[in-house]
Amino acid sequence: MIARLGPPLAMALLAGPIVAGIAGTLLPAFGFLPALGHSTLSVDPFYTLLAEPGLARSLVSGLGAGLASTMLALGAVMLFVAGWIDEPVFQRLRRGLSPLLAVPHAAAAFGFAFLVAPSGFLARLVSPELTGWLAPPDVLIVNDPMGLALIAGLAVKETPFLFLMTLAALPQTPAGPSRLLAAALGYGRVAGFLHTVWPSLYRQIRLPVFAVIAFSTSVVDVAVILGPTTPPPLAVRLVQWMNDPDLAMRFKASAGALLQLGVSAFAIFAWIGLERLAGAVARALCGSGFRLRRDAALRLIGVATMAAFAATVFAGLFVLALWSVAGLWQFPDSLPDRFTLAGWSDVLPRLADPLLRSIGVGAAATAAALALAVPALMREDETGAPMGRRARLLIYLPLLVPQIAFLFGLQTAILAAGLTPSAPLLVAVHLVFVLPYVFLSLSDPWRAFDRRYEAVAFGLGRSRTRMLLTVKLPMLAPALATAAAVGFAVSIGLYLPTLLIGAGRLPTVTTEAVALAAGGNRRVIGVWALMQATLPAAGFVIAAMLSRLVYRGGPGRT
Amino acid sequence: MENMGLRLDKVTIALGDHDLLEVDCAIAPGEVLTIMGPSGSGKSTLLSFVAGSIDPAFRASGRIVCAGRDLTGLPPQERHAGILFQDALLFPHMSVGGNILFAIPAAERGRARRRSLAEAALADVGLAGFYSRDPATLSGGQKARVALARVLASHPSMLLLDEPFSRLDADLRGRTRDLVFAAVRARRLPALLVTHDEADAAAAGGPVIRISA
Amino acid sequence: MLKIAAALIAVLAASTAAFAADPDPANWPAVLEDARGETVYFNAWAAPRTSMPTAWVGDEVEQRFGVKLxxxxxxxxxxxxxxVLAEKTAGRTEDGKIDLIWINGENFSAMKRQGLLLAPGWAEKLPNYAYADVEGKPTLRSDFTIPVDGQExxxxxAKLVFFHDSARTKPEEMPKSIAELVAWANAHPGRFAYPQPPDFMGSTFLKQVLAESVADRAVLAKxxxxxxxxxxxxxxxxxxxxxxxxxWRAGKAFPKNYPALKxxxxxxxxxIIFAFNPAEASSAIAAGELPDTVRSFVFPGGTLANSHFVAVPFNASSKAGAFVVADFLLSPEAQARKxxxxxxxxxxxxxxxxxxxxxxxxxxxxxxxxATLAPDALGPAIGEPHPSWMTxxxxxxxxxxxVAN
Structure with missing residues (x-):
């Protein structure tokens, strides 16, 4: 019964807010916002939008950054998996990359900026000894007009996500035998893998790739930190317009949000075109018998890129930590003159409230997501049919629709429904984003569960519920704990939804971090970004301990 | 006597438009009916149909009667159909003793009594003293015996054997087979064995149904 | 019939009660009584040092007046x-989420124009308003040339002040006007920056250029x-x-805001950098953000100055509490701390x-x-132009x- 309710309930919870939100964006985009005295429909907002100077550049930079960073991240993952699967370094990097998934985007971006800016840590390390620089060189690295810093920052942060998605899909491909077969036919590792395994692997990670494109073409926080500024990408300008004191800008902002929806959709279509192209090239190469026997250099590029990406995030966190305790730290000193805990003592007293809220909302949204995902998966067990294409698309919907396109409208819709910002409301909105990740990370181990265990339990006279409680869920405890940690990490990292739905009254560690980072003080940024990165990490540690506890303290263990 | 056994009444299994098999037979208590056939012939599906956990992708018809009870349509947990697979499938989050306790019917009350029943069940399969062991530390043969002890402890009214010996090496296979068939005879359980190993069929000693793909 | 009349009376009573609930600061004891037990949601930009004073204010108003901030x-x-606009859109005319906003200029103008503020007059009736320097500081009654009308x-x-590091640059070489600054930048390319408008520090710089460029500043009031x-x-x-x-960066990128400029x-x-708070350099030195060799300077011809305020939205839930907080912020004790x-x-x-x-x-x-200039060394104050100029x-x-790149 519960299981039967699961899927429709999950769908309503996922699609409902998005539909309501897009409606709330659509109406002002066509000039309808009674509070401002506009209660007739018109297309004027679009004219105003199109007259905006530099709009084309904003479109191109968002689109380009999204596509280029996705290509870079996917390419790195592809080369690395192709060249190094079954090698010890694969397992080592796998362990190194997984925690990076939990590092919030804003924290990673700040760390990257603090690292590579002309006055950044890398320049300080080698100056003035190697460079002769006493002042930082006047070169544009971060916020460059081409968006190269943004592309690099996004690629670094998206790589762990695509890598883990690839890992999850690997067991469902005949990777081992195919690779051996290709090797026997004289193909190099990379070429053999790409010809035989990659096509079926890619089919399975295609939706996550689309989600990455949708995210990176409409990202706000990373783009504000690393992206071009003259002009910024469209999504950043949208937030500026929405926040403009000139309230009439809302119409333009709403029209822009629809345009952003179009840009992200276009990016995905362009990607599909690229897929076709790549497929044709691959088939041609395959048909020509191109074996790429000597692929050591290519393999080296694969592992070096992955290692560099991982090292960048870790080094970035280290520099954030350094700044959080830095006193006066002038260029080109490699280390601060003196260390001080002033930043921390300034922040700590104000930490309790947002910290508790982050944990509470994250835990509640995660618990709710599990309570929905488990029945949905149970229902799958009962019908024996895995989720259809449409349902899978629906699960990904909140990840495929740019947040900005529906959150602003959702805020208006919630208010129109007479609801005040409250913790339960925040949990509900977080759930929209948490549920897909929880479902996706739980569904693979759930489906991989050996169902003969269920038959054994039934044969021993156990009912479905008892079987679930005493056999299946305990055996899936590690997977459940990991899914919970993923969900928690997603909830902690949510910025725009928390800001817009909480209306500033429900601050979390992340909204505080970005709000105070708006103040631009590197010490304050260091403290908050570290706090923001610590919470999800703690979630994963607790998950690991919990699942071990379940195995140790099971029934009959004396 | 006929009344006490397991009866498969005009059972058919189909996948889509493709009829896989048709069985109409009776198995007396203590008797092992062997079904042989290549993989994909639907023989394992027949077992899951009897157990009540058939994959909804298959269509099955016919009646299953055991000890005079019509099981058709009953949920799996009401059928008392003990199953042994080719893997022992011991619950990894429980100790060996926990696995047995899990099987003992709830009607057996009292911690001490349940524990002594579990210890006895282990002793019956030659594993006295294994109560607190972690299943992960057992050898393949030991695991198979715990699985047997576990299924017997649940007082099943029949035994379904899904190639339970195929993963064991030749020597171990013979001994485990003897142990299982001895238990079937001693407890007078009707048993249904699915296998592709002629030696299994010979050792079972009962009737054999051969199905083609 | 009787029932309908009773219902009408009930409705009337309820609506008068609602009107009566709007506190009048002229009757201060009644406001204090109303305010006790209220929670005031104070929406204020998270400037680097705002949290410290507001934490103290919160403690004080809770202790003295029973108002939770x-x-x-x-x-x-x-x-x-x-x-507030979204609330008005949704028809929420009371029990709003915001009780008090830190505001001035363009934002004030927008709220005033859209009818998002509490009716005029209340601010000048606050007890501590008696000490306000309305004669010496015309910006208290004319916020970016918009009449304040007691609505904030x-x-x-705030006063625009420039900073330099005396260990690297000589005080006497610092420019004394925008024209001199342009010449200085020509001689020292890449060494001056201003935050990217519409960041308010960037816009402030533009307005300083505007004020020094026009022949007659009177046009800026229109x-x-x-x-x-x-x-x-x-x-x-x-x-x-x-x-x-x-x-800096040949104008291809701009610092995001003042802290980035600092x-x-x-x-x-x-x-050369600049801030809108004369004490900013000293504070930054104390915080270890700038070396202690940093010093301030202003233009002899004057630099931009303005005032900032707190305002109450038309639909605030705790209006009496908001008045109490606004009045406390204006008290000599709180002002001296600020x-x-x-x-x-x-x-x-x-x-x-x-x-x-x-x-x-x-x-x-x-x-x-x-690094802070004495109040009499801050030079002449140039008033803010009408908000439309900034836009x-x-x-x-x-x-x-x-959008040039």
Whole structure:
């Protein structure tokens, strides 16, 4: 019964807010916002939008950054998996990359900026000894007009996500035998893998790739930190317009949000075109018998890129930590003159409230997501049919629709429904984003569960519920704990939804971090970004301990 | 006597438009009916149909009667159909003793009594003293015996054997087979064995149904 | 029939009760009584040092008046403006989420125009308004030339001040006007920057250029759309065009805001920066963000100055509580703390002459810090232009430099 309710309930919870939100964006985009005295429909907002100077550049930079960073991240993952699967370094990097998934985007971006800016840590390390620089060189690295810093920052942060998605899909491909077969036919590792395994692997990670494109073409926080500024990408300008004191800008902002929806959709279509192209090239190469026997250099590029990406995030966190305790730290000193805990003592007293809220909302949204995902998966067990294409698309919907396109409208819709910002409301909105990740990370181990265990339990006279409680869920405890940690990490990292739905009254560690980072003080940024990165990490540690506890303290263990 | 056994009444299994098999037979208590056939012939599906956990992708018809009870349509947990697979499938989050306790019917009350029943069940399969062991530390043969002890402890009214010996090496296979068939005879359980190993069929000693793909 | 009449009476009673609930600051004891037990949601931009004074204010108003103060930190004040607008959109005319907003200029103008503020007059009836320096500081009654009309209560003053590091650059070589600054930048390319408008520090710089470029500043009090704005702005952009190629990063990127600008001075990427708070450099030195060799300077011809305020939205839930907080922020005690560079460093809005000797002593006792200019060394104050000028300037700036790459 519960299981039967699961899927429709999950769908309503996922699609409902998005539909309501897009409606709330659509109406002002066509000039309808009674509070401002506009209660007739018109297309004027679009004219105003199109007259905006530099709009084309904003479109191109968002689109380009999204596509280029996705290509870079996917390419790195592809080369690395192709060249190094079954090698010890694969397992080592796998362990190194997984925690990076939990590092919030804003924290990673700040760390990257603090690292590579002309006055950044890398320049300080080698100056003035190697460079002769006493002042930082006047070169544009971060916020460059081409968006190269943004592309690099996004690629670094998206790589762990695509890598883990690839890992999850690997067991469902005949990777081992195919690779051996290709090797026997004289193909190099990379070429053999790409010809035989990659096509079926890619089919399975295609939706996550689309989600990455949708995210990176409409990202706000990373783009504000690393992206071009003259002009910024469209999504950043949208937030500026929405926040403009000139309230009439809302119409333009709403029209822009629809345009952003179009840009992200276009990016995905362009990607599909690229897929076709790549497929044709691959088939041609395959048909020509191109074996790429000597692929050591290519393999080296694969592992070096992955290692560099991982090292960048870790080094970035280290520099954030350094700044959080830095006193006066002038260029080109490699280390601060003196260390001080002033930043921390300034922040700590104000930490309790947002910290508790982050944990509470994250835990509640995660618990709710599990309570929905488990029945949905149970229902799958009962019908024996895995989720259809449409349902899978629906699960990904909140990840495929740019947040900005529906959150602003959702805020208006919630208010129109007479609801005040409250913790339960925040949990509900977080759930929209948490549920897909929880479902996706739980569904693979759930489906991989050996169902003969269920038959054994039934044969021993156990009912479905008892079987679930005493056999299946305990055996899936590690997977459940990991899914919970993923969900928690997603909830902690949510910025725009928390800001817009909480209306500033429900601050979390992340909204505080970005709000105070708006103040631009590197010490304050260091403290908050570290706090923001610590919470999800703690979630994963607790998950690991919990699942071990379940195995140790099971029934009959004396 | 006929009344006490397991009866498969005009059972058919189909996948889509493709009829896989048709069985109409009776198995007396203590008797092992062997079904042989290549993989994909639907023989394992027949077992899951009897157990009540058939994959909804298959269509099955016919009646299953055991000890005079019509099981058709009953949920799996009401059928008392003990199953042994080719893997022992011991619950990894429980100790060996926990696995047995899990099987003992709830009607057996009292911690001490349940524990002594579990210890006895282990002793019956030659594993006295294994109560607190972690299943992960057992050898393949030991695991198979715990699985047997576990299924017997649940007082099943029949035994379904899904190639339970195929993963064991030749020597171990013979001994485990003897142990299982001895238990079937001693407890007078009707048993249904699915296998592709002629030696299994010979050792079972009962009737054999051969199905083609 | 009787039932209908009873219902009508009930409705009438309820509506009069609602009217009666709007507190009147002229009857201060009633306001204090009303306010006890209320929670005031104070939406204020999260400036680096705002949290310290507001935490103290929160403790004090809770102890003295039983009012609980919650500081809602904003990235941008416009967020709060939009939040009130969204409430109006949704028809929520009472029990609003925001009780008090830190505000001035463009945001105030927008809220006033859209009818998002509490009815005029309340601010001038607050008991501590008696000490406000309305004669000496015309910006208290004319916020960016918009009449305040008692719809916002003064909180602090701001004055544009420039900083340099005396260990790297000589005080006597610092420019004394925008024209000299352009020449200095030409001689030292890449060593000056201003935050990217519409960041308010960036826009402030544009307005300083505007004020020094126009022949007659009277035109800046008018709405930009009522005059030939492009003629007025032509010399402004001639100046900015000359400056742009010599800016930090050749004007291809701009620092995001003041803290980013401050970091440029600390990192030796820029030699001249500026802030809207005369005590800012001293505070930054104390915090270890800038070396103690940093010093302040102003232009002899004057620099931009304004006031900032707190306002109450039309639908605030705790209006009495908001009045109590606004009045407390205006008290000599709170104002002296706000002027303390260790806490904030904003010049006070109060007139020293109106204060008691005891209250005056609070201000005299302040150590303004090594890099802070004395109040009489801050130079002439140039008033803010009408908000429409800023909008026009920002739009044209964005068209020329903001989307140029």
């Amino acid at each position: 919650v500081h809602v930190k904003l990235e941008d004040t416009a967020t709060a403006v939009n939040s 209560s003064p909180w602090g003053m 709405d930009a759309s009522s005059v030939d704005a492009s003629a007025v702005l032509a010399p402004v952009f001639a100046t900015l065009d000359a400056l742009n190629p010599n800016l 970091q440029l001075l600390a990192d030796n990427e820029a030699d 002027q303390d560079p260790k806490i904030w460093g904003d010049p006070t809005v109060l007139a020293m002459a109106k204060l008691s000797a005891e209250d005056r002593a609070r201000f005299d006792a302040l150590d303004l810090g090594v 026009t300037l920002e739009a044209e700036w964005t068209r020329r430099y903001g």
